Amino acid sequence: MTKLTAPLLIATMVLVGCGRLGDSNWNPLSWGSAPARSLEPEGGYAQVSDDRPDIPQITSARWEPLNEGRLLVVNGFAPVRGYSSVALVTARPMPGDRISPDADGVLRLRLVGLPPVQGSAALPARPGVDEITAAMSLSSVQLSRIVAVEITSASNVVTLRR
Template sequence: MTRITLSLLIAAAMLTGCGRLGDSAWNPFSGGGARSAPETLEPEGGYGTVLDARPSVPQLLGAEWQSLPEGRLLVVRGFAPVKGYHSAMLVRAGGRTGPDRLAPDPDGVLRLRFVAVPPAPDSPAARMPASPATDTITVALPLPTARLARLTGIEIQGGDRVIQLRR
């Protein structure tokens, strides 16, 4: 019995002598010894700044908040002089991409651009004037309560003006 105990003590001393037990490849709880970099979905070189090539909606009509069960819905309306504008969206004015692309600036203001793709110049829609009663462009952006807590205000930039909303 003492021989088994003595051999186990010697083996344990040898394993601890190979370095810290937590870093040892012999440690069954270390995951195989060599430590790898933490896994992330962030691309190599980080998230870049991508400027949206779509032009701003020519005329901003208004912006308002609507209540949601877990936050608010930002609704923005605009108008274009001709029919056929499509793919309207609120994008970050600074062009930030990635998972936190809607984070506010250091002053707490989220700056957005209201953009849309105009019709092709040779298309029939490009020659048809739009009617303010029927051809408004509307986009909405849901903002959860956690994100709203970090905001002091929102600025929406369009072709003709900037609308500011405070929380």
């Protein structure tokens, strides 16, 4: 009986190392250098920066309550009418639609938009009437990591505390 104990114990250890616990140090196939596993796609995440120019001036910024979070509403002003594709974008490129603050807890955004086409009859904008408005919704989970929001335009910066 004692003659069978040692070979059975060794065989059991070899089978355990090659079985379900294939990532263990007992598996002879894992003794080489295996690449680290990652969920990042091959070639990394696509980080596309937005090349639209900043809106000339931010006139106001405020929080509006939502059921699950808040809505950040930013108003801007330009000297001429006709800005299109106005949006709030992150100052540094982020993968997908993920929004996260910097290490200091400040979410840095830019108010951007496409100016009217050169050569078109650009009408002057009227203050208080021809405002440019953009909004971004932030969930409660996203807001829990944010201390402040800093919105940048071409001429000024507005900071909102949470």
